[in-house]
Amino acid sequence: xxxxxxxxxxxxxxxxxxxxxxxxxxxxxxxxxxxxxxxxxxxxxxxxxxxxxxxxxxxxxxxxxxxxxxxxxxxxxxxxxxxxxxxxxxxxxxxxxxxxxxxxxxxxxxxxxxxxxxxxxxxxxxxxxxxxxxxxxxx
Amino acid sequence: xxxxxxxxxxxxxxxxxxxxxxxxxxxxxxxxxxxxxxxxxxxxxxxxxxxxxxxxxxxxxxxxxxxxxxxxxxxxxxxxxxxxxxxxxxxxxxxxxxxxxxxxxxxxxxx
Numbered sequence: 001x002x003x004x005x006x007x008x009x010x011x012x013x014x015x016x017x018x019x020x021x022x023x024x025x026x027x028x029x030x031x032x033x034x035x036x037x038x039x040x041x042x043x044x045x046x047x048x049x050x051x052x053x054x055x056x057x058x059x060x061x062x063x064x065x066x067x068x069x070x071x072x073x074x075x076x077x078x079x080x081x082x083x084x085x086x087x088x089x090x091x092x093x094x095x096x097x098x099x100x101x102x103x104x105x106x107x108x109x110x111x112x113x114x115x116x117x118x119x120x121x122x123x124x125x126x127x128x129x130x131x132x133x134x135x136x137x138x139x
Numbered sequence: 140x141x142x143x144x145x146x147x148x149x150x151x152x153x154x155x156x157x158x159x160x161x162x163x164x165x166x167x168x169x170x171x172x173x174x175x176x177x178x179x180x181x182x183x184x185x186x187x188x189x190x191x192x193x194x195x196x197x198x199x200x201x202x203x204x205x206x207x208x209x210x211x212x213x214x215x216x217x218x219x220x221x222x223x224x225x226x227x228x229x230x231x232x233x234x235x236x237x238x239x240x241x242x243x244x245x246x247x248x249x250x
Contacts (some may be wrong), residue, residue: 011162012193013158013174016191020179041161041193045160048161048163068151093230094231097208097235098208105198109194109229112229
């Protein structure tokens, strides 16, 4: 399935609805849909918040499908180059309230929750693919 | 997202309903900042009807926790659904926030 989003934070709600539809139609475990919702939300939020320096409207594209046991989602945008695999520092989870830094968690979720991540920068586009195995629900 | 606020004795209970993401977290930030400014040190965030939280929501809760700490106050959470709880666990936030199974337990602990 293909979806597109404008660079506005209200689109996060639309993303959630789209993923629910995808999950229902492809018989995907709701816990797996939640993982994709969270990870795609974090990426979409980053793109909308930091990806564009102008204030004009931009489209961000999502393609998601089921390939046997695997769920595969690719998000594509023409914002600033950003490789989440290398351009983000993991948070320190052990510090106290006072020292705990605010931020860095979004990308950390992707690394923790997805089975595979793949980033490419091509012809002015960021292309991030995430894969995670579905977990069958008991009948 | 809907936010409801009530006060029980000295405890301010902030109930969240819906989705706490980058598009809605500003609303919670305003509510919690208002409590900090009013010098209200005891806050319970009731998550019984909270369907979803992203790092933007965690960011607002952490910023508030830092403020309440300065007031020598406390902020606790109750009734996290499994998705919300998982996000707290991955983030290491379960060791930053006191989290209770029910609102009643949380109120008792804060009293």
